[in-house]
Amino acid sequence: MTGVARAGTGTNQEAVRRHNLGTVLRYVHRTGSTSRASLTSQMALNRSTIGGLAATLEDLGLVRRSTPVASRAGAGRPSAGLEVVSRRAYVLAIDVGVDRVVVGRVGLGCDVEVRARVNLPPEPAPEHVAETIVGLVAAVRADASPESTLVGVGISVPGVVREADGMVVFAPNLGWHEVPFAALVRERLGLTVDHVIANDADLGARAEHVRGAGVAVDHLVYVSGDVGVGAGVITDGRPLGGAGGFAGEIGHMSFAPNGLRCHCGSRGCWETQVGAVAIARAIGAPADVVPTLDAVLDDFDGPPESLHEIAHHVGHGLANVINMLNPQVVVLGGYLASLHRLVEPEILAAVRSGVMSAAGGQVLVTRPTLGADTVLVGAAEAAFESLLADPAGVLSR
Amino acid sequence: MTGVARAGTGTNQEAVRRHNLGTVLRYVHRTGSTSRASLTSQMALNRSTIGGLAATLEDLGLVRRSTPVASRAGAGRPSAGLEVVSRRAYVLAIDVGVDRVVVGRVGLGCDVEVRARVNLPPEPAPEHVAETIVGLVAAVRADASPESTLVGVGISVPGVVREADGMVVFAPNLGWHEVPFAALVRERLGLTVDHVIANDADLGARAEHVRGAGVAVDHLVYVSGDVGVGAGVITDGRPLGGAGGFAGEIGHMSFAPNGLRCHCGSRGCWETQVGAVAIARAIGAPADVVPTLDAVLDDFDGPPESLHEIAHHVGHGLANVINMLNPQVVVLGGYLASLHRLVEPEILAAVRSGVMSAAGGQVLVTRPTLGADTVLVGAAEAAFESLLADPAGVLSR
Numbered sequence: 183m184t185g186v187a188r189a190g191t192g193t194n195q196e197a198v199r200r201h202n203l204g205t206v207l208r209y210v211h212r213t214g215s216t217s218r219a220s221l222t223s224q225m226a227l228n229r230s231t232i233g234g235l236a237a238t239l240e241d242l243g244l245v246r247r248s249t250p251v252a253s254r255a256g257a258g259r260p261s262a263g264l265e266v267v268s269r270r271a272y273v274l275a276i277d278v279g280v281d282r283v284v285v286g287r288v289g290l291g292c293d294v295e296v297r298a299r300v301n302l303p304p305e306p307a308p309e310h311v312a313e314t315i316v317g318l319v320a321a322v323r324a325d326a327s328p329e330s331t332l333v334g335v336g337i338s339v340p341g342v343v344r345e346a347d348g349m350v351v352f353a354p355n356l357g358w359h360e361v362p363f364a365a366l367v368r369e370r371l372g373l374t375v376d377h378v379i380a381n382d383a384d385l386g387a388r389a390e391h392v393r394g395a396g397v398a399v400d401h402l403v404y405v406s407g408d409v410g411v412g413a414g415v416i417t418d419g420r421p422l423g424g425a426g427g428f429a430g431e432i433g434h435m436s437f438a439p440n441g442l443r444c445h446c447g448s449r450g451c452w453e454t455q456v457g458a459v460a461i462a463r464a465i466g467a468p469a470d471v472v473p474t475l476d477a478v479l480d481d482f483d484g485p486p487e488s489l490h491e492i493a494h495h496v497g498h499g500l501a502n503v504i505n506m507l508n509p510q511v512v513v514l515g516g517y518l519a520s521l522h523r524l525v526e527p528e529i530l531a532a533v534r535s536g537v538m539s540a541a542g543g544q545v546l547v548t549r550p551t552l553g554a555d556t557v558l559v560g561a562a563e564a565a566f567e568s569l570l571a572d573p574a575g576v577l578s579r
Numbered sequence: 580m581t582g583v584a585r586a587g588t589g590t591n592q593e594a595v596r597r598h599n600l601g602t603v604l605r606y607v608h609r610t611g612s613t614s615r616a617s618l619t620s621q622m623a624l625n626r627s628t629i630g631g632l633a634a635t636l637e638d639l640g641l642v643r644r645s646t647p648v649a650s651r652a653g654a655g656r657p658s659a660g661l662e663v664v665s666r667r668a669y670v671l672a673i674d675v676g677v678d679r680v681v682v683g684r685v686g687l688g689c690d691v692e693v694r695a696r697v698n699l700p701p702e703p704a705p706e707h708v709a710e711t712i713v714g715l716v717a718a719v720r721a722d723a724s725p726e727s728t729l730v731g732v733g734i735s736v737p738g739v740v741r742e743a744d745g746m747v748v749f750a751p752n753l754g755w756h757e758v759p760f761a762a763l764v765r766e767r768l769g770l771t772v773d774h775v776i777a778n779d780a781d782l783g784a785r786a787e788h789v790r791g792a793g794v795a796v797d798h799l800v801y802v803s804g805d806v807g808v809g810a811g812v813i814t815d816g817r818p819l820g821g822a823g824g825f826a827g828e829i830g831h832m833s834f835a836p837n838g839l840r841c842h843c844g845s846r847g848c849w850e851t852q853v854g855a856v857a858i859a860r861a862i863g864a865p866a867d868v869v870p871t872l873d874a875v876l877d878d879f880d881g882p883p884e885s886l887h888e889i890a891h892h893v894g895h896g897l898a899n900v901i902n903m904l905n906p907q908v909v910v911l912g913g914y915l916a917s918l919h920r921l922v923e924p925e926i927l928a929a930v931r932s933g934v935m936s937a938a939g940g941q942v943l944v945t946r947p948t949l950g951a952d953t954v955l956v957g958a959a960e961a962a963f964e965s966l967l968a969d970p971a972g973v974l975s976r
Contacts, residue, residue, distance in 0.1 A: 342935070352935070401822040413903075417821065422814055424905020425798040425942075429814075431902040431935045436895060437834055448898075448933050498833060501845075505828040506810075506903060508821020536845050538739070538749070538828045545822075 199235075200572050202227065206235045208570045210245050210266045212392060214291050219261030236264055242577055243270045243329070244290065266291040269327050271577070273334040273565035276315055276367070277382070277558045280340055280355045280409040281473030283311060285318035286555075287326060288562035290569075292393060294555055296322050305357035308350075312366045319371060333576050336565030337367060337379040338557045340408045342428050348379045351428075354445050355409040374579075376568045382406050383430055383515075384421060385560025386550070387414025390513045392563055394551035401509040404550075405432070405500070406557070407518030409458045409472060415507060422507075432503055433457065437495075455495040458517055464488040479520035485528075493525035497532020504537050504545055512547045515556055519549040596632075597969050599624065603632045605967045607642050607663045609789060611688050616658030633661055639974055640667045640726070641687065663688040666724050668974070670731040670962035673712055673764070674779070674955045677737055677752045677806040678870030680708060682715035683952075684723060685959035687966075689790060691952055693719050702754035705747075709763045716768060730973050733962030734764060734776040735954045737805045739825050745776045748825075751842050752806040771976075773965045779803050780827055780912075781818060782957025783947070784811025787910045789960055791948035798906040801947075802829070802897070803954070804913030806855045806869060812904060819904075829900055830854065834892075852892040855914055861885040876917035882925075890922035894929020901934050901942055909944045912953055916946040 205225065210216055222232045239245040248263035268289035275286040275294075284299045298318040302311065323332075341353025348364025350356075364379040371377075387396075387404035396402035402416040411433035415422035422429050433453035434446050441450025454460060458475040462468070465486055471478050485493075500512060514522045522529060526547075533547060550556040569576045602622065607613055619629045636642040645660035665686030672691075674681040681696045695715040699708065720729075738750025745761025747753075761776040784793075784801035793799035799813040808830035812819035819826050830850035831843050838847025851857060855872040859865070862883055868875050882890075897909060911919045919926060923944075930944060947953040966973045 417814065417819055417826075418817070420815070422819070422904075424814065425907040426905055428935070429903060429905040431905075434902045434933075434935055435832075435899045436933050439891075439895065446935055494836075498836065502832045502899075503903070505831045506826060506900070507819075508823055508826040508828075510822040536831075536833050538825070538831055538843055 200575065202231075203235050203238060203573050204570050206232070207239055207244055207573050210239075210264055211291055211566065211570065215248055215263060215265035217261035217263050221264070239264075239573065242573060243267055244573060244577075268293040268295075269330050271331045271333045271569060272326065273336060273562050274319055274322070274332065275558045275562035275565060276318075276335065276337045277561060278311060278315075278337065278339050278356075279382075279473070283314055283318060284558060285315060285322055286558045286562065287322040288559070288565075289330070290566070292559055292562055292566075294558065294562075296325070297558070298322050308358060308361045308363055308366055312363070312370045315367055316370050331577060332373065332375055333569040334375050334565035334567070335367070335371070335373060335377040336385075336561035336563070337364060337377065338382045338385045338561045339363060339379060340382045340406070340410065340412070342431070343379055343381045345378070345380055345427055348377065350379070376565070378564045378567070380561070380564055381412065381414065381427075381430070382408060382557050382560075383412040383414035384423075385414065385564060386513070386515050386556045387416050387560070388421065388563055389552055389556045389558075389560035390550055391416045391419075393559060394556065395513050395546075395548050396511050399510045401507070402511045402513065403503055403507060403509045404513045404515055404556075405503075405518055407456075407458065407476075407514065407516035407521070409475075411453050411457055411518070413503065415509075417507065417509075432499065435499060435502060437499070452495070452499045456492060456499060456518075461489070461492055461517070461521065464492050476517040476520045479517060479524060482524055485524040489521065489525050490528055492521070493528035494532045496521065497529040497534075498536055500529070500547065501533050501536025504533065509545060512545060513550050513556075514547065515550050519553075522547070522549055597972065599628075600632050600635060600970050601967050603629070604636055604641055604970050607636075607661055608688055608963065608967065612645055612660060612662035614658035614660050618661070636661075636970065639970060640664055641970060641974075665690040665692075666727050668728050668730045668966055669723065670733060670959050671716055671719070671729065672955045672959035672962060673715075673732065673734045674958060675708060675712075675734065675736050675753075676779075676870070680711055680715060681955060682712060682719055683955045683959065684719040685956070685962075686727070687963070689956050689959055689963075691955065691959075693722070694955070695719050705755060705758045705760055705763055709760070709767045712764055713767050728974060729770065729772055730966040731772050731962035731964070732764070732768070732770060732774040733782075733958035733960070734761060734774065735779045735782045735958045736760060736776060737779045737803070737807065737809070739828070740776055740778045742775070742777055742824055745774065747776070773962070775961045775964070777958070777961055778809065778811065778827070779805060779954045779957075780809040780811035781820075782811065782961060783910070783912050783953045784813050784957070785818065785960055786949055786953045786957035787908075787947055788813045788816075790956060791953065792910050792943075792945050793908050796907045798904070799908045799910065800900055800904060800906045801910045801912055801953075802900075802915055804855065804873075804911065804915035804918070806872075808850050808854055808915070810900065812906075814904065814906075829896065832896060832899060834896070849892070849896045853889060853896060853915075858886070858889055858914070858918065861889055873914040873917045876914060876921060879921055882921040886918070886922050887925055889918070890925035891929045893918065894926040894931075895933055897926070897944065898930050898933025901930065906942060909942060910947050910953075911944065912947050916950075919944070919946055 248265040268291045277284040298321045342351040350361040383406035400419040404414040413430040413432040434451045438450030442454040444451035645662040665688045672683040695718045739748040747758040780803035797816040801811040810827040810829040835847030839851040841848035
């Protein structure tokens with residue numbers, strides 16, 4: 183655990199306490215339950231300070247005592263347990279996909295309590311999507327417990343997002359350019375909590391890092407497959423954003439200068455080889471299944487021959503990503519997870535033939551532990567940030 | 580400036596003071612000279628604390644008072660100036676290239692006081708290189724001031740390096756596999772200071788970030804061209820290492836599945852298109868000029884027609900790197916700097932045609948500010964780390 187602050191000159195004691203309260207809550211939020219002894223050792227604060235922080239969080243209703251937990255070594259007195267009260271606070275997680283919107287009500291601890299989903303028409307108007315979200319939000323809030331406080335809204339979009347001002351700079355598969363989508367949603371919802379918006383792959387990486395295939399891993403790449411292909415990257419335990427937050431556009435690695443024209447304007451981008459359109463074409467499926475390619479692939483018992491070349495292209499592109507970033511884990515999300523289920527050995531063979539031995543020796547290529555919820559959970563994690571930064575302050579608003 | 584620590588419980592005051600002393604020295608080392616007022620505002624410590632730290636560094640002979648410096652606004656009393664005493668401490672910076680070794684004696688503030696260079700035979704034995712280094716070190720130390728203390732050795736190698744144990748895992752253009760080169764050099768030199776070793780591109784990125792084209796930039800890619808091609812990456816102001824420290828192998832982005840066989844075992848790697856061998860072939864130069872391709876390119880008044888296709892390949896690969904990492908600055912080092920001087924417009928055109936507009940809009944593609952010294956300066960910066968972490972401790976050893 184990092185980020186523990188110590189009381190200093192006295193002028194900033196309140197800030198230090200707020201910070202530490204958030205750090206304890208973050209830990210319980212991540213782990214679901216823990217013991218005071220474990221918190222004491224993780225945070226390097228003394229027992230009474232931890233006890234005081236835990237008591238404050240109990241008073242706020244965010245955690246409760248649980249059965250005492252035996253220490254890891256099995257020796258000594260069992261330590262007082264703490265567990266998250268998921269119904270005390272919740273966020274709205276909004277996953278805008280190319281063909282559908284999913285809205286989840288997600289309780290503290292990232293418990294997805296309820297989901298609602300509506301399909302979208304091709305290239306939907308942002309206003310239409312925002313209106314759709316309003317309806318879904320009403321649906322998922324309908325049976326929320328009256329004691330449960332809404333503390334944030336997190337929005338995922340399959341495109342290039344400028345997080346600072348909530349602008350969707352470019353979402354080619356939605357047909358959006360420079361859409362101030364966070365503001366649009368905030369305006370329609372009329373909610374006063376923080377609204378955050380981010381790229382779907384970045385949120386997928388975050389979710390799998392915190393609660394999925396990348397727990398305890400500091401270097402992870404999440405590759406999203408939702409018609410287009412993008413990546414969210416964690417290096418040294420932190421998201422890789424780049425100068426403008428636009429890093430991870432691996433769908434537009436260009437492999438074939440004389441290849442197919444990509445909607446980005448270039449030729450031969452990876453997306454023209456492994457995007458959903460290319461795969462639908464390869465398996466002879468009609469173009470209108472493109473947005474639901476994951477379901478189509480999941481219906482196959484075994485891989486059709488035509489997917490072998492696709493698998494080769496997937497592995498080839500992943501090898502480039504691995505050579506550049508040297509991750510421990512690569513998680514294939516969306517329809518790429520379905521593809522991985524069918525042609526894992528072929529993908530791995532292509533990865534192996536392309537990676538430098540040093541970087542590629544230990545890399546694990548896998549599917550999301552959180553399954554279809556990965557991006558939704560990532561959006562929820564982002565939405566919980568303000569509560570985790572200042573638990574008492576956010577609840578008193 | 581980051582990393583300022585505050586005195587806490589009393590038990591760790593000595594550690595805090597050591598840390599702050601190093602932070603002040605690091606600042607003066609980077610800037611060459613500064614004022615106490617500037618240090619006070621940068622470090623958010625009070626005047627008397629800064630004064631005490633500066634006095635200690637003066638006593639150690641590492642800094643001296645200089646002419647008072649007017650405040651930036653021009654108002655108020657001029658503040659006491661501080662400047663680095665470069666001759667008080669020095670490091671040995673060793674730049675092992677594919678065809679030569681350069682050893683520099685580099686004073687505090689990264690003043691390259693003297694360089695010595697010897698050419699290497701093809702695929703030199705590590706022991707031979709280490710012996711060569713011993714001779715060069717003796718040459719550059721011969722006229723070192725007796726008051727100047729050697730505080731570290733920094734070694735750059737064009738290959739994949741495991742920094743933790745000083746192992747050169749793979750340096751294809753030297754023909755090295757699993758060579759414990761840092762230990763080999765340490766043994767031959769018989770010096771008791773810290774020896775650090777790193778990849779040449781990583782050190783180039785570090786040097787240009789601290790003192791070159793990437794000062795005040797948080798996202799930078801340095802592309803090394805020394806027969807092969809690699810990258811050193813800075814993201815969020817910190818080096819991107821990856822799980823094993825092997826990130827940045829962009830020479831082995833594979834573009835053409837049916838392309839030329841690369842020495843890494845793959846086909847169609849970027850290095851087969853833009854490596855020194857490919858360029859020598861394109862301009863009809865004999866193979867034995869490959870290691871000195873920079874000098875050959877520097878002799879051209881204008882670009883031969885044959886370099887236009889190479890420029891296109893360079894820009895195409897850079898676009899992929901930019902799409903993935905979203906840097907503010909890309910620095911082309913080694914023979915790629917010479918190439919850039921000849922065909923900059925063609926490289927830029929290819930970059931522009933391949934980048935996503937969001938990520939590529941603002942990127943600057945340029946040559947190293949530090950010129951041929953970039954990697955040497957990076958090795959020196961790495962070697963100064965132990966002094967900057969504990970100035971008094973290292974000098975008293």
